[in-house]
């Protein structure tokens with residue numbers, strides 16, 4: 001548990017929350033999981049360290065539970081920061097509505113300023129036209145926070161029950177949102193700031209999910225190398241295997257500390273203070289380390305590690321997108337470079 005191993009990062013409220021997240025087991029699709037998270041009161045708005053302890057536990061036991069959890073957070077945060085649509089937020093935090101956060105488009109991935117979805121106003125009513133893709137939980141959502149071009153800036157809108165279609169990405173609920181003169185509610189005209197603030201809050205918690213996946217990989221590996229006998233003894237007796245497991249543990253410790261520092265820094269900052277660099281560092285260190293740890297876990301499982309049913313194979317697929325979404329590692333490195341060197 002993070003709260004017992006690293007108590008100096010936490011307040012009294014975090015330990016019981018982590019225990020509740022540890023006990024949570026979702027089932028079924030995204031809608032059922034969101035409803036169950038709502039009933040368990042895990043979707044209540046909380047600080048960044050709370051998101052981290054919840055995500056680490058959910059990702060450890062089920063990446064799908066973690067996905068259900070975090071997309072509700074991504075959907076609610078811009079509405080809450082703008083003080084808009086309180087009824088939608090209340091329903092989402094109770095687990096009664098599934099939200100999506102729709103920034104990415106076919107022509108606007110890392111370069112979010114290239115958004116081409118347009119907003120137009122007719123007789124006081126807003127309408128959106130464009131396509132969003134790679135939107136987590138889109139096929140299951142009944143409301144989406146959508147970013148669209150409005151005059152010379154990018155506005156934040158809410159679309160009730162959008163038209164969606166699925167995309168095939170392993171171990172993920174994801175899809176497109178098609179907007180064709182679709183009615184929308186304006187949340188904020190200066191929407192890009194809301195999007196960036198939301199991502200800055202959630203980004204270090206992607207690191208927490210990565211740490212949860214990596215911790216599970218280490219536990220699976222410990223059990224496997226103790227049980228699997230080759231050359232007349234458990235794999236755990238081989239010096240090279242012991243070294244690999246030790247390296248995995250060291251990487252996990254480094255990743256966890258970098259992630260926790262980024263979450264703590266976000267909580268210690270004022271709501272308007274930017275913590276972009278530490279959020280980026282927390283995500284980069286944790287997700288890159290998790291990828292290496294899980295790769296080592298697959299290696300130490302041998303053929304069993306690539307069997308469809310094996311846990312480490314599922315972790316291998318689950319960890320990969322974390323280095324791409326909410327800021328690809330390469331893009332976030334330029335945030336760190338700008339901080340050290342000034343803008344290019």
Ligand SMILES: Cc1cc2nc3c(=O)[nH]c(=O)nc-3n(C[C@H](O)[C@H](O)[C@H](O)COP(=O)(O)OP(=O)(O)OC[C@H]3O[C@@H](n4cnc5c(N)ncnc54)[C@H](O)[C@@H]3O)c2cc1C
Nearest residue numbers: 101102103104109110134135136321324325326328330331
């Ligand atoms: C599983 C999954 C879930 C997602 N969920 C959501 C969601 O819920 N909502 C949403 O809005 N989006 C979501 N996305 C989209 C995600 O945010 C984008 O995939 C991401 O921003 C990268 O955009 P892109 O895929 O268009 O890649 P591109 O922008 O084409 O970039 C491709 C690669 O080029 C490199 N690169 C690009 N720009 C730079 C740069 N400036 N400096 C250095 N290297 C660079 C990086 O290596 C990058 O990975 C999701 C994506 C995935 C895979």
